[in-house]
Amino acid sequence: MSSLCCADSSIGHQLAMAGATRVVNPACYRCQEVKALSKVLDGKRVCRNCFARNSAVPCVRCEAVREPAARDAEGQPLCPNCLVSDPVNLEECGGCGRRQKVAVRLPDGPRCANCRPRTAAQCGICGRTAACEISRVTGDPWCNRCQLRWVPCSGCGTVAHVRGGTWDAPLCARCTNPDPDFWGRCPVCRTTWQLSTRPCQRCVLDQLVRDLLGGSTGTIRPDLTPLYQALSGAERPTSTMFWLSGSKVSGLLQQIGRDERPVTHETLDELPVSKVLAHLRSVMVATGALPPRDERLVALEGWVTAAVQARTDLTERRILHGYAVWHHLRRLRRRLGEEHATRLQDQNVRCHVTAADSFLDWLTGEELTLGTCTQTDLERWIAGPTASYRDETGHFIRWSVQHRHARGLTYGTVRWTGPRSAIDSEKRWADARRLLHDNTLPTPDRVAGLLLILYAQKIATISQLTVSDVHITDDTVAITFGTSPIVLPEPLASLIRELITTRRGKAKIGTPDDVPWLFPGGRPGNPLGDDRIGQRLHKIGIQPQQDRSTALFTLATEIPAAILARMLGVHIQVAVQWQKASGGDWAAYAADVSRRDTPRTR
Numbered sequence: 001m002s003s004l005c006c007a008d009s010s011i012g013h014q015l016a017m018a019g020a021t022r023v024v025n026p027a028c029y030r031c032q033e034v035k036a037l038s039k040v041l042d043g044k045r046v047c048r049n050c051f052a053r054n055s056a057v058p059c060v061r062c063e064a065v066r067e068p069a070a071r072d073a074e075g076q077p078l079c080p081n082c083l084v085s086d087p088v089n090l091e092e093c094g095g096c097g098r099r100q101k102v103a104v105r106l107p108d109g110p111r112c113a114n115c116r117p118r119t120a121a122q123c124g125i126c127g128r129t130a131a132c133e134i135s136r137v138t139g140d141p142w143c144n145r146c147q148l149r150w151v152p153c154s155g156c157g158t159v160a161h162v163r164g165g166t167w168d169a170p171l172c173a174r175c176t177n178p179d180p181d182f183w184g185r186c187p188v189c190r191t192t193w194q195l196s197t198r199p200c201q202r203c204v205l206d207q208l209v210r211d212l213l214g215g216s217t218g219t220i221r222p223d224l225t226p227l228y229q230a231l232s233g234a235e236r237p238t239s240t241m242f243w244l245s246g247s248k249v250s251g252l253l254q255q256i257g258r259d260e261r262p263v264t265h266e267t268l269d270e271l272p273v274s275k276v277l278a279h280l281r282s283v284m285v286a287t288g289a290l291p292p293r294d295e296r297l298v299a300l301e302g303w304v305t306a307a308v309q310a311r312t313d314l315t316e317r318r319i320l321h322g323y324a325v326w327h328h329l330r331r332l333r334r335r336l337g338e339e340h341a342t343r344l345q346d347q348n349v350r351c352h353v354t355a356a357d358s359f360l361d362w363l364t365g366e367e368l369t370l371g372t373c374t375q376t377d378l379e380r381w382i383a384g385p386t387a388s389y390r391d392e393t394g395h396f397i398r399w400s401v402q403h404r405h406a407r408g409l410t411y412g413t414v415r416w417t418g419p420r421s422a423i424d425s426e427k428r429w430a431d432a433r434r435l436l437h438d439n440t441l442p443t444p445d446r447v448a449g450l451l452l453i454l455y456a457q458k459i460a461t462i463s464q465l466t467v468s469d470v471h472i473t474d475d476t477v478a479i480t481f482g483t484s485p486i487v488l489p490e491p492l493a494s495l496i497r498e499l500i501t502t503r504r505g506k507a508k509i510g511t512p513d514d515v516p517w518l519f520p521g522g523r524p525g526n527p528l529g530d531d532r533i534g535q536r537l538h539k540i541g542i543q544p545q546q547d548r549s550t551a552l553f554t555l556a557t558e559i560p561a562a563i564l565a566r567m568l569g570v571h572i573q574v575a576v577q578w579q580k581a582s583g584g585d586w587a588a589y590a591a592d593v594s595r596r597d598t599p600r601t602r
Contacts, residue, residue, distance in 0.1 A: 286524035355389030482569030
């Protein structure tokens with residue numbers, strides 16, 4: 001027998017709550033979603049959201065496209081935010097004396113949000129003594145921090161508002177009191193269990209995002225749908241609403257929503273460069289609204305173009321363009337392939353181009369050119385007090401001679417003969433023991449430090465490690481830096497297992513479910529930057545450059561160069577240079593191997 005469809009959704013909801021199984025609530029005829037149909041539009045019942053969108057008009061003050069909450073003296077629409085913030089509706093707070101929005105009314109007068117009475121008590125959830133209110137759910141004191149906290153429920157695992165339990169074992173509304181009759185429902189989604197009669201925070205966030213991205217029509221364009229879903233479906237609505245409340249973020253989203261052109265990297269490039277734009281772009285890439293792009297390389301190309309165009313002399317501009325674009329950028333693109341540029345690669349190109357630009361400036365000030373510059377002039381620049389980027393300038397001089405922009409100039413190179421800093425093996429092993437056994441340090445910092453100290457990995461390499469670089473079996477944990485995996489000893493192997501299980505970046509919006517990075521970063525879909533890793537290692541007493549040199553020096557004395565290159569992922573010539581610097585004698589090693597006893601055949 002087929003189910004019956006109840007025309008009145010409120011009656012259908014009551015019947016379903018009473019145990020009826022054949023009654024089906026009707027769907028809204030506009031959005032086709034099963035919700036409370038509390039409004040009438042065109043003679044048909046619709047949900048609250050569709051009615052609000054149909055009635056939405058631009059607010060006369062903030063221009064947000066929303067359903068009017070009231071109209072001003074001239075009959076112009078006002079959104080809810082502008083209505084409650086209107087000076088006419090503000091009242092003098094009985095506590096601070098300022099005209100504010102009323103948060104609560106007491107017998108002696110109204111109070112604003114900051115002055116509403118709160119007594120100091122021990123919070124029933126976190127246990128700390130702070131200004132609290134009495135929870136209507138548990139009857140215990142409840143501090144403001146716990147009221148705003150969104151965490152995974154220890155009972156059902158869903159991320160929700162904390163309503164009971166303890167700080168270490170928080171509970172959501174359903175798990176705090178599973179009686180459905182105790183709770184009300186959100187008037188919009190009819191899903192969230194709550195005691196408040198106002199819309200739940202997820203519905204408030206959904207309306208806020210629609211206001212920002214809806215443009216003049218109030219509807220979300222298809223190209224902005226992934227961004228809308230990422231923002232409105234954020235795991236912690238309070239954090240997202242706080243971020244969206246910033247004037248820079250809200251203004252940028254409104255500008256994107258009002259632009260009738262499809263959102264692309266090129267349209268975003270027309271906007272002023274800012275950290276907010278960079279973060280929003282990473283969110284759109286992570287959610288699929290934009291294709292991936294090497295932002296560091298794009299920024300470097302723009303910087304190089306600006307530096308070249310700043311040269312007023314056409315000959316100098318042509319020389320700098322050839323050096324920066326056809327030499328450095330072309331080599332960098334070929335080396336990268338499908339990978340993204342690292343911070344050190346970007347910095348290397350910028351230093352070389354800056355050195356060439358500065359030397360051309362010096363030549364101009366001396367009324368010289370590359371063609372007229374003599375060896376005497378070059379040595380005068382080298383001996384001068386203002387000379388900078390000497391090694392990078394030497395590279396530019398040699399390139400200029402090779403490409404016949406200069407003649408008769410020589411600028412020697414300095415061969416690397418070994419590490420400049422002191423080799424302190426005792427400190428290396430002391431730091432390793434501390435990172436292995438000090439449980440008070442964060443696990444990501446311990447793992448990153450140990451990979452640097454024990455296996456001489458650069459922080460740029462550590463930053464780019466992925467979960468696929470780690471090979472875990474029942475008995476062993478191995479990691480691949482080069483072509484040969486390295487089996488990790490305990491307790492480092494246990495730390496790697498723990499890191500893979502607990503790793504989580506700081507990005508709260510747009511983070512993919514399956515993050516590949518071993519060290520996730522603050523922007524969705526991106527790893528933790530090598531500069532940030534370096535800062536964190538410095539805070540725990542690790543000196544990346546000096547400690548890596550010590551590790552390489554020590555390993556080069558113990559392992560042949562060929563094996564060192566395969567295991568650590570360094571170039572064979574680099575491994576050979578470190579072996580020579582450490583004085584490793586592998587002729588003796590080969591002789592020792594040849595003298596080892598071989599198993600006898602039976």
